Amino acid sequence: MTTPTAHRMPAGRGRPMNRPVWLLDVDGVINATRPGWGAAPRSATAYSGDIAYRLRWAPALIERIRALHRAGSVEIRWCSTWCADAEQVERLLALPRLARCWSDRPSADTAATAKLAAARDILAQGRRLIWTDDVEVPTSGPIHDELTHDGRALLIAPSPGRGLQPEHLDAIEAFISAAAAEASGPAVDATPQMRPCS
Numbered sequence: 001m002t003t004p005t006a007h008r009m010p011a012g013r014g015r016p017m018n019r020p021v022w023l024l025d026v027d028g029v030i031n032a033t034r035p036g037w038g039a040a041p042r043s044a045t046a047y048s049g050d051i052a053y054r055l056r057w058a059p060a061l062i063e064r065i066r067a068l069h070r071a072g073s074v075e076i077r078w079c080s081t082w083c084a085d086a087e088q089v090e091r092l093l094a095l096p097r098l099a100r101c102w103s104d105r106p107s108a109d110t111a112a113t114a115k116l117a118a119a120r121d122i123l124a125q126g127r128r129l130i131w132t133d134d135v136e137v138p139t140s141g142p143i144h145d146e147l148t149h150d151g152r153a154l155l156i157a158p159s160p161g162r163g164l165q166p167e168h169l170d171a172i173e174a175f176i177s178a179a180a181a182e183a184s185g186p187a188v189d190a191t192p193q194m195r196p197c198s
Contacts, residue, residue, distance in 0.1 A: 028134030032163030
């Protein structure tokens with residue numbers, strides 16, 4: 001049996017426009033076949049159009065996401081092919097209503113382009129970016145370098161079968177805390193170093 005660990009939430013300091021924006025995907029990020037987190041996963045059925053999909057997630061992951069939202073330290077936006085049906089995901093996971101990057105149901109190819117455009121737009125607005133996506137987040141190459149060159153972006157591409165893990169949330173919380181500290185004091189390097197997950 002595991003003992004729950006208390007996590008210190010980054011303070012929601014500064015004006016809303018100073019908060020990082022977290023682009024959050026669903027499949028392979030929250031919805032994963034083996035989410036782990038030291039406890040049994042939960043599962044439920046959601047519908048997109050007439051098609052039923054079984055979602056499976058780690059309750060501890062959802063609690064950490066919920067706590068970050070409550071703290072007001074980050075603006076979380078769905079950036080997923082689930083955007084048109086996000087209210088179902090929110091209801092099943094007991095999450096509050098979050099912003100959506102779009103309201104239609106894009107194809108996989110269209111979604112890939114739209115996700116990158118959303119990430120670029122956040123950085124173009126001068127805001128910090130957290131992007132979690134098992135497929136579309138670049139882990140190397142020119143687009144990765146473009147997004148991360150000035151330390152204002154944290155890109156996490158989790159293993160699709162595992163989704164986001166505790167170390168990813170630790171990195172996200174550290175990035176948010178560093179952004180808040182930078183907004184209220186001397187500049188710091190806010191880019192956590194992530195090791196690939198197995």
